[in-house]
Amino acid sequence: MADVHAALGGAGLRNVHVREYVRHWAELTGAAQIEVISASDDARLIGEALAEGEILPAGEGRYYSRSYVKDTARSEERTVVATSNPADKGVYNNWRPAGQMRPLLEERMRGASAGKTMYVVPYLMAPAGSPLERYAAGVELTDCRTVALHMIRMARVGVHYIDNLADQNSFVRAVHVTGDLEKLGQGTPSDQRYFVTIADERTILHFGSSYGGNALLGKIAHGLRQAAYDGWASGEFLAEQFMLIGIADKLTGKRYHVCGGFPSASGKTNLAMMLAPDALAGRYRVDFYGDDIAWLRADPDDGKIYAINPRVRRVRRGQGHQRGHQPGCTRVGGTGHRHAIHQRCLQRPHPGGVVGGPHARAARRRRRLA
């Protein structure tokens, strides 16, 4: 059993509500160790993940991580919004009673992190100082190291984001337990996975996946579902799956901002990363703010609608963004940029880049998964 208080104290984490929350879930999941993560831990975690074969080198500052073959998508039918009020049931939110879902998730998570490290990831899904900052703080608990690495790339991560909260109890509790991926019956009648947002308790409980938004709880689960609920409950803001761009007119000096929603496969990311066509590039410049989430509020000072992208990083699909059509897209994941983690694409180990134990372990896992 992990010594929770020693681990949290060692990391300088003083918020008593966070400490109690970590203690509860460490006990329930049976994690062997607790480790508090800040963005400054990135290099060390990368080194550990490489040594364990959880990620593979893919060129300087770039890494490759491979998903379990049955764990490559969100699952809408396993995703639930729960509250204690039946009036919260809508057509699309797959509402269930909180009193039913919490025990169900606790049962699945009990002892499921035995022998593993529970990473405590304090994060902020807004720029510090934002008028919406109080809805943006969260603490993800995850038993998957690569999830912690992705959270560092996607959100602002550090102990100070939750130790300095004005209301020390105002943070989203986001618990991710991977489970035994090979025994979860993904897509079958005995599917064990559940991805639950208990919205009126600001608690997210996800079990059974290490994929994208199933595991990085700051983005879709907090940044969209929980934030949309918070925005409605407080009456203060909207949280939408919107891209956000700026258009600068270099002739007049004016700057405009456009946000908007597009169903998947309708060109949202391409639009967000658009460069001006050559014939207009002398006059106009398109600035990227976000391609996935925008929080919108009315500002009482000037009566305008303001938008932020709560994420500081981007997680995007690689395939189908063709270099010729949209230079902005492919350059990001392409050569010359550091600290990118690629998933589920094609990979050839860098010549001489992988040696010894890690390679052998990775090969063993590949054989097991194949």
Add this chain to the structure above:
Amino acid sequence: MWWEGRTPAPPADVAGWRDWTGTLISERPAEDADAPWAHPNSRFTTALANVPNVAPDFDDPRGVPIDAIIFGGRTRDREPLIRAITDLAEGVYDGLTLGAEATFAAEGVEGLLRYDPMSMRPFMSYPEGAYAAHWLKVIGSAASQPIFAHVNWFRRDPGDGHYLWPGYRDNLRPLLWLLRLKEGEVRGRQTPVGIIPAKDELDLDGIAATPEELKTILSIDTPRWKQEIKHRERHLEQFAGLPEEIWQAHRRVAAALHRAD
């Protein structure tokens, strides 16, 4: 590292390459020879600072003031390139009736959209009627209203099916028109479903679209729209407590289409 589509052809020498499952390409069974090398959901995570056109002020805690809110589905035959909406309730109504064509014809009626309100269908956390009311309240509380618009980059030629608009970087052009409309620099042409660019109002310098193609994507197919209005009515009827302003917007658009005959 390589993704499907990153270069026109996959790497010619397959030696050493593994697909997303970890299987060596050279050892694939014959029946899987044509399977994609990368998973359709392959992706990468990187810092915003690595995006070449990232905004200089992306980290401004106040955020940025919004001039326009747009919705865009994938529609082959009905939606024009862009139609601007200046009324808040009609803008929210447009977001609630956003959708994309079903991927497989078997999924539904020909021409019927899979509705995806505001593109939030998989992420909705509270009831849709309250959601619409909250939109009217938050955006309505701003003294300075953003303009709304619906865009569609995917209209096709009814004959050979080719895309009528080049898309990608050229999508900036209709957005520039929208911003000029908001500034009062162009007037556009009023239709039953919004304001569309008048001939010559789009900046088409350097674009490779024919006058016939442009005429089609800047036209309203009234019979198809009347069909769509019936689908929309059934879609909206699912939502308990939808604000009366949204139903009024729906009836205004339906009546305008009726008068257009």
